[in-house]
Structures are given as C-alpha cells and as structure tokens.
Amino acid sequence: MHERIAKGDQTRVTATCTVLFCSAPGAYYLRDDTGKIRAGYDMNVRLKEGERVRFTGIPVTYQPVILFRTQGLPGIPWFNVTSMEKVGQGKYPEPLLLETGLLYKDPAVHAKYHGEYVVTTGRVIGYREYAGTASGPAWAERVKQDIVDVEVQGRTVEVMFHPGLNPQDAFPVGTVARFAGVCRLGQMSSQATVERAAIHVLVPGLEHTQVITLPPFWKIPRNQQMLKFTGVALLLCLVGGIVGWWLQRRSMKLHLAVQRKGELERALEREQELNKLKSRFVSIVSHEFRTPLGIIGSSAEILEHYEGKLTAEQKAEHLHAITENVKRTARMMEDALALSRMDSGGITFNPAKLDVRGFCERLCDEMRSATARRNPIELEIAEVVAGPILLDEALLRHMLTNLLTNAVKYSEAGVPVQLRVQRSGSDIRFEVEDHGIGIPESDRDRLFEAFHRAENVGHVHGTGLGLVIAKRCCDLHGGQISFQTTEGKGTTFTIILPTTNPAI
Structure with a gap:
C-alpha cells in the first residue's frame, strides 16, 4: 500500500x-x-x-x-x-511500550510509535484543555480534548481524553498511572524544536487506564479543597465553641449574680419581716402583758393597804380580778411558748386512739369555765362519729381551744358559739361557728401570719398567735384549715383531719 x-x-x-x-x-x-x-x-x-x-x-x-x-x-x-x-x-492489539528517550532523535524509533497503539506509565503533573481544528478535504470543525500532562522518563507526555471523562477526578496530581492509546507525534519542522516537541497519547476511554498509586490524601487537590473547608468549619466550630463557652460562662455568672442578689433580697426581706415581727411582738406583748399585770398589781395593792376597810364582796372582786388576769397572762405565755416549740421542732405529730365525743364534751366544759360562761358553747356531734379514732389529742386541743377562744372573744356576750363534728369520707371534720364581728376582706390573706390582727378588733385583747398556732397544728396533723366569713355577721372555721378507724 x-x-x-x-x-x-x-x-x-x-x-x-x-x-x-x-x-x-x-x-x-x-x-x-x-x-x-x-x-x-x-x-x-x-x-x-x-x-x-x-x-x-x-x-x-x-x-x-x-x-x-x-x-x-x-x-x-x-x-x-x-x-x-x-x-x-474489533479487538485492540497488544500495546507497545512507549520509550520517550529517542523520540524526535532516532527516525526509526519515531516511525515505530507514530500512530501505533502504545502504553506508558508516569506521574501526573497537571491538566489542560486542548482546542484545535479538525482538518481534511470535507470538514473543518473545532475539536476539544482534556489533556493530562504526565512525566515519563524525564519528558512530558500529553495524554488526551475525550471531553466529559473528567480525568482530573480520576488522576489527581501526583498519581502514578498506566495509560494506553494511540501515539501521535508533533509536527515539528526543525531540529531546534525537538526538545519542545509534543508527544500525544490519545486514550479512547478510562478503561484503557490503570491507577498504580495515588498521592497522599491531603495532596489531592479536591481533598485539599475539602480539607480547607473542613479546617475552616472546624475553626468556626472551635471559635463558636469558645464564644459559646464564654457566653454560657458569662450567662452563668450573671445568673449566679442575679440568684445571689435575689437571695440577698429575700434574706433582707426576711430580716425586715423578722424585725417587724419582733417590733410587733414587743408592742403586743408589752401592751397585752401591761394591762393584766397592772390590774393584778392594783388589786393586790388595794388588798394590802385597805383590807380592813373593804367589804367581803369587794375583797372577792379584787381576788377574782387577780385570778382572771393571771390566767390571761398564762394563756399568752403558753401561746408564745407553743409557737416557739413548733418553730424549733419541739412539737411533733403523735397520734393515738381518741374518743372524740368524750374529748369534745370535756373541752366544751373547760372552755365554758375559762370564759366564765360568757357565751353558750353548743356541741353537735354526728352519729357516725363513734368509737376511738387515731388523732393527736394535744394538737387537736391547741386547734379547737384557740378557735373557740376567738369565737367567744369576738362575739357579743350571750350569742351562742357552735362546735360541730362530723365525718367527711374517711376524714373527720370540725367546724367552729360564731356570729361575731367577722373578718374584713383586707385582712383575710394575712390571717395566718404571726402577730397579725384584723383592723376591726378594736379594744379586744389578743396576741395574734391563736390562728397561727391552729394552722401549724393542722399542718402537723396532715390536715387542712379554711374559713368562711362575712364582716359584721360572723365566721366559720373548718378543720379536716385524716383519720384511721382502728379495730376494736
């Protein structure tokens, strides 16, 4: 041919x-x-x-x-x-091993490879894009190809791929790979251009290549970009973490500062409240104790200096005044000591079997005597309240005594006071009702505060401890205390205590 x-x-x-x-x-x-x-x-x-x-x-x-x-x-x-x-x-022939050393130097070697299917192995050093013109008798068209520059035996071989194969992804810079394709040598016209002469290997597809070794992970360009992004992301995370830690620490300090400030404010409020309570206690006690002590002292002095001039009736009257005011003083001292023992844990809940009917009858008799029968105390016990019931007699006595005392104290003489006892499911219910002065609306929220007395009590003596003691005793018993009142018409206090009926 x-x-x-x-x-x-x-x-x-x-x-x-x-x-x-x-x-x-x-x-x-x-x-x-x-x-x-x-x-x-x-x-x-x-x-x-x-x-x-x-x-x-x-x-x-x-x-x-x-x-x-x-x-x-x-x-x-x-x-x-x-x-x-x-x-x-068809079938590709066995490729010739491309030796670049004598290309463009030895004509026989040059002719051996030009247009032949060859194979070469080298290290990828870069990428380019080739845009040339296909020429011939019937066409002229722009041709684009992706070029991978490969270093082979000290020379650069341009390995060319069809567009779209993305050889830069398959062969990162630094990759050692094997490429098989058609060898096309450059159109050089003088010996002076030999060293710059191009050696092309036209690779039909990636299946004609083989990766031998890849560069280290961190040297692959796409991985370097990813590592940069990862590094930036880690740096941002680190900075964000530090900033978040600092903000959290600052927030905690502010929270602690606010908390400590709140604690100090609450402690100050408690201190101020205690000071008010102390002042109120001193005022009330000094007033409440001064009156009976003055009566006791005055009556005792009259009896001492004028005994011979007093009639028997006058002597009895002064002795009765001394006795009543001693009892009044003793009750105030007992209330103060009871509240003190509750605050220190000296009074505890100790339930025992109690005959409620007999206890209430005795208590009403005692209260009639203590109040000199100023007001009738009416007792009403439901039939279902029978037999011994587990209750703390001491706590129950404190509760009912204070409620009955207040009911008599704030009622007009001769107006009846009722004590009703009945069942409320498995609990027992006590009601103390009076028809006295009632409680103003402005005082209802503070009714169970120590030393607080309603604004409508007038000259009726009292320490403001009775209801506090009643509520503390009710709480120790695990019960509830409530009231309903109408100013000028009266008040009803209700105590509900949990109980257990023991086997008899």
Missing part, C-alpha cells in the same frame, strides 16, 4: 480495520493487519473506538512525520473513504 501511494496510484482500496481512536468527527485512527491507516469520512457518520469496520477509499497521501520528511521516512496512509460498513466488534 505504501508503494502504491508513493507511485501516485489512486485505485480504490478495501480494507477491514479496527477503530483505535476517533480524533475528530469523521476522522479516525484505524489499524488493519498490515499497518496504520488514517481515514477521512463524511461527518454525519460516527464510529466508536473498538468497532470493526470494512471501508473502501481512495489513497490520497501520507500523514508524514514532518521533522523527518526530508529523510524519506513514510508517515501514515490517508484515505478519502467512499463507503464504510460496521462488521462487528
């Missing part, structure tokens, strides 16, 4: 070849059983690498190796193809 082309013979030739590489639309590197052929064809026909084709064409000329043209070195036969038929799938 070479001889025919050299003689100018343009007789049609038919050959069966394998498509090694599609260098441009309508331009293919083919290989038959005898040599290398480059064929031009209609641009509307597209072949794929690896296909087996039978073509008929007219030999036009060689694609010469320009540098060695004057030395008579033949190039690749070039045909204008008049017809082409796909006949199946």
Whole structure:
C-alpha cells in the first residue's frame, strides 16, 4: 500500500480495520493487519473506538512525520473513504511500550510509535484543555480534548481524553498511572524544536487506564479543597465553641449574680419581716402583758393597804380580778411558748386512739369555765362519729381551744358559739361557728401570719398567735384549715383531719 501511494496510484482500496481512536468527527485512527491507516469520512457518520469496520477509499497521501520528511521516512496512509460498513466488534492489539528517550532523535524509533497503539506509565503533573481544528478535504470543525500532562522518563507526555471523562477526578496530581492509546507525534519542522516537541497519547476511554498509586490524601487537590473547608468549619466550630463557652460562662455568672442578689433580697426581706415581727411582738406583748399585770398589781395593792376597810364582796372582786388576769397572762405565755416549740421542732405529730365525743364534751366544759360562761358553747356531734379514732389529742386541743377562744372573744356576750363534728369520707371534720364581728376582706390573706390582727378588733385583747398556732397544728396533723366569713355577721372555721378507724 505504501508503494502504491508513493507511485501516485489512486485505485480504490478495501480494507477491514479496527477503530483505535476517533480524533475528530469523521476522522479516525484505524489499524488493519498490515499497518496504520488514517481515514477521512463524511461527518454525519460516527464510529466508536473498538468497532470493526470494512471501508473502501481512495489513497490520497501520507500523514508524514514532518521533522523527518526530508529523510524519506513514510508517515501514515490517508484515505478519502467512499463507503464504510460496521462488521462487528474489533479487538485492540497488544500495546507497545512507549520509550520517550529517542523520540524526535532516532527516525526509526519515531516511525515505530507514530500512530501505533502504545502504553506508558508516569506521574501526573497537571491538566489542560486542548482546542484545535479538525482538518481534511470535507470538514473543518473545532475539536476539544482534556489533556493530562504526565512525566515519563524525564519528558512530558500529553495524554488526551475525550471531553466529559473528567480525568482530573480520576488522576489527581501526583498519581502514578498506566495509560494506553494511540501515539501521535508533533509536527515539528526543525531540529531546534525537538526538545519542545509534543508527544500525544490519545486514550479512547478510562478503561484503557490503570491507577498504580495515588498521592497522599491531603495532596489531592479536591481533598485539599475539602480539607480547607473542613479546617475552616472546624475553626468556626472551635471559635463558636469558645464564644459559646464564654457566653454560657458569662450567662452563668450573671445568673449566679442575679440568684445571689435575689437571695440577698429575700434574706433582707426576711430580716425586715423578722424585725417587724419582733417590733410587733414587743408592742403586743408589752401592751397585752401591761394591762393584766397592772390590774393584778392594783388589786393586790388595794388588798394590802385597805383590807380592813373593804367589804367581803369587794375583797372577792379584787381576788377574782387577780385570778382572771393571771390566767390571761398564762394563756399568752403558753401561746408564745407553743409557737416557739413548733418553730424549733419541739412539737411533733403523735397520734393515738381518741374518743372524740368524750374529748369534745370535756373541752366544751373547760372552755365554758375559762370564759366564765360568757357565751353558750353548743356541741353537735354526728352519729357516725363513734368509737376511738387515731388523732393527736394535744394538737387537736391547741386547734379547737384557740378557735373557740376567738369565737367567744369576738362575739357579743350571750350569742351562742357552735362546735360541730362530723365525718367527711374517711376524714373527720370540725367546724367552729360564731356570729361575731367577722373578718374584713383586707385582712383575710394575712390571717395566718404571726402577730397579725384584723383592723376591726378594736379594744379586744389578743396576741395574734391563736390562728397561727391552729394552722401549724393542722399542718402537723396532715390536715387542712379554711374559713368562711362575712364582716359584721360572723365566721366559720373548718378543720379536716385524716383519720384511721382502728379495730376494736
């Protein structure tokens, strides 16, 4: 075939070849059983690498190796193809190992590789994009290819891929890889350009490559970008963490400061409240104690100095005044001591079997005597309240005594006071009702505060401890105390205590 082309013979030739590489639309590197052929064809026909084709064409000329043209070195036969038929799938030949040392220096070596299917191994050093013009008798079209620069035996080999294969992802810089493809040597025209002459390996696809070693993870460009982003993200996280820690610490300090300030304010409020209570206690006690002590002292002095001049009735009257005011003083002292024992834990809940009916009857008799029968005390006990019940007698006595005392104290003389006892489910219910002065609305929220007395008590004596003691005793018993009142009409206090009926 070479001889025919050299003689100018343009007789049609038919050959069966394998498509090694599609260098441009309508331009293919083919290989038959005898040599290398480059064929031009209609641009509307597209072949794929690896296909087996039978073509008929007219030999036009060689694609010469320009540098060695004057030395008579033949190039690749070039045909204008008049017809082409796909006949199946071809097979790539065993590639030649490309040795770059003598390329562009030894004509025989140059001719050996130019247009041949070769293989080379090297280290990737960079990437480029190639944009050239496909030329031929029937077309002129821009051709784009991705180029991977590979260092092989001290020289740069341009490994070219079709667009879209993204070789930069498959072969990061620093990768050592094996590339197989068609060798195309540059069109150099003088010996001076030999060192810059291009060596192309046209790779049909990634399946003609093999990665031997990859560079370290941190040296791969896409990983470097990812590492940069990761580093920035970690730095931001670190900064965010430090800022968050500082803000949290600052918030905790502020919270502690606010908490301590609140504690100090509450402690100050308690201190002020205690001071008020102390002042109120001193005022009330000094007033409440001064009156009975004055009466006791006055009566005792009259009896001492004027006993002979007093009638028996007058003597009895002064003795009664002394006795009553001693009892009054003793009750005030007992209330103060009881509240003190409750605050210190000296009074505890000690339930025992108690005959409620008998206890209430005795208590009403005692209260009638203590109040000199100023007001009738009426007792009403439901039939269901029978037999012994587990209650703390001492706590119950404190509760009912204080409530009955207040009921008598704040009622008009002769107006009845009621004590009612009944069941409320499994609990027991005590009600103390009077028809006295009632409680003003402004005093109801502070009714169970120590030393607090309603504004409508007038000159009725008292320490303001009775209801506090009653509520503390009720709490120790696990019960509830409540009241209903109408100012000017009276008040009803209700105590509900949990109980257990023991087996008799």
